[in-house]
Amino acid sequence: MNDKTELATKQENEIKPVGTHPEASIRPAVDIFEDESGITLHADMPGISRDRLNVKVEGDTLTIEGDAEIPMPEGMEPLYADVQATHYQRSFTLSSEMDPDKVDASLTHGVLTLRIPKREEHKPRRIEVQVG
């Protein structure tokens, strides 16, 4: 396996901190792609506002999590629910050529966008072939 596939395959081994969130959590749907300068991740996290979002890198593990906030009238009773938890969490393993100090996060209409750049020395360089 080369470095490229690590982020895509390793995430099945999600790290779940024991005891911090006993109730079920939602695994947000993601799109992940890579270009020359880094990896971009889009995650669906409806109901998440900036101050309730937590993006962290511990060791080589990137975790996105947060709690959705839904406005509800007092005394509301549930009638039907596709969504049955408010806590989002998903983790990914980063590979060494990515720079966790430079992860950039933005949030628009409940979609989280993460940009994880590659370290300078890992960006692909075009090698000119000298024709003698």
Next chain:
Amino acid sequence: MFGTTGLFDELQRIQQEMERVFGSAPWANGIRSSSTGFPPVNVGTTADEVDVYFFAPGVNPESWDISIQNNVLSVAGERHVIREEGASYYRKERFDGEFRRTFSLPDDIDPEKVDASYKNGVLHVRLQRKESSKPRQIKVN
């Protein structure tokens, strides 16, 4: 909210039971929608209103098309996921395209008193019940 009390777990159990027995959810789904369709929906009620929540992040706010006809609520919209040319994709899990979900409403909804707001990727449609059907306290003289 939904989920913290375990109420919804119980609800889902009942729902599954009902689907098993009757073959469909208590809400009429649109012919084009499916139970796993986008966006996921939660519905709650109070004595005064019915609240429908569409968990639809990243939708172009101008594309929302919400209507009520013959007591059926229809909500449509568009989400266009920007795909980067030339990039290698590892995961494409997110819904891309147009969607529509429809629901039969309780009979006592006033179609004139509906409002909708879209915040943090959640569309909240509030449907007021008709005045005549709200519970009234009867005084005993």
